[in-house]
Amino acid sequence: MTRPSPGNGTVFEPATAEDIRIVSAQLGRPARGVAGIAARCACGKPTVVATQPRLDDGTPFPTLYYLTHPAATAAMSVLEAEGVMTEFNERLKADAALREAYAAAHEAYLADRATLGEVAEIDGISAGGMPDRVKCLHALAGHALAAGVGVNPIGDLALERSRWRTSVCECSDYDAAGDETAGAVTVDDTAPSTPEGER
Numbered sequence: 001m002t003r004p005s006p007g008n009g010t011v012f013e014p015a016t017a018e019d020i021r022i023v024s025a026q027l028g029r030p031a032r033g034v035a036g037i038a039a040r041c042a043c044g045k046p047t048v049v050a051t052q053p054r055l056d057d058g059t060p061f062p063t064l065y066y067l068t069h070p071a072a073t074a075a076m077s078v079l080e081a082e083g084v085m086t087e088f089n090e091r092l093k094a095d096a097a098l099r100e101a102y103a104a105a106h107e108a109y110l111a112d113r114a115t116l117g118e119v120a121e122i123d124g125i126s127a128g129g130m131p132d133r134v135k136c137l138h139a140l141a142g143h144a145l146a147a148g149v150g151v152n153p154i155g156d157l158a159l160e161r162s163r164w165r166t167s168v169c170e171c172s173d174y175d176a177a178g179d180e181t182a183g184a185v186t187v188d189d190t191a192p193s194t195p196e197g198e199r
């Protein structure tokens with residue numbers, strides 16, 4: 001898996017034209033504001049895309065690390081449907097060390113994003129509910145995959161709990177995506193909830 005080096009004037013691994021094509025197929029719409037690929041599937045296809053903090057049309061975009069892999073997003077949606085966010089919020093309330101680590105994850109996220117430029121409208125705003133709530137496991141898992149284990153404790157917990165594994169490729173045939181949606185493991189159901197949840 002490829003990951004940036006936070007705080008070192010990071011340049012994200014550039015996305016190739018093929019990466020952009022696959023990310024667009026994963027999302028079911030054209031990829032926007034791609035700054036690079038922040039994490040990859042075992043097979044090498046993108047799992048997390050790094051997105052510019054301001055899109056080409058001027059829209060501020062706080063979600064630097066955007067989980068695009070259909071099997072991974074579906075797995076996070078399953079956890080959310082099972083009530084895991086309520087459980088994690090309760091753990092945060094009860095565990096001061098976890099709260100501290102989660103707040104540090106928020107700062108790390110903002111520092112990574114700042115390497116792509118400062119955007120006043122989203123100053124101090126990260127993603128997924130950070131720094132003190134759990135609101136979107138997709139965003140938190142995306143951060144955990146990009147940064148590596150030990151940076152985002154809630155993202156790490158979500159990935160541990162999930163049936164999806166970074167070591168196992170579950171990519172569908174993106175070339176066939178236009179003709180065959182039947183094999184797309186509930187992706188169509190889960191995708192619309194993601195952007196809203198990540199704000």
Ligand SMILES: [Zn+2]
Binds near residue numbers: 041042045168169170
């Ligand atoms: Zn794969």
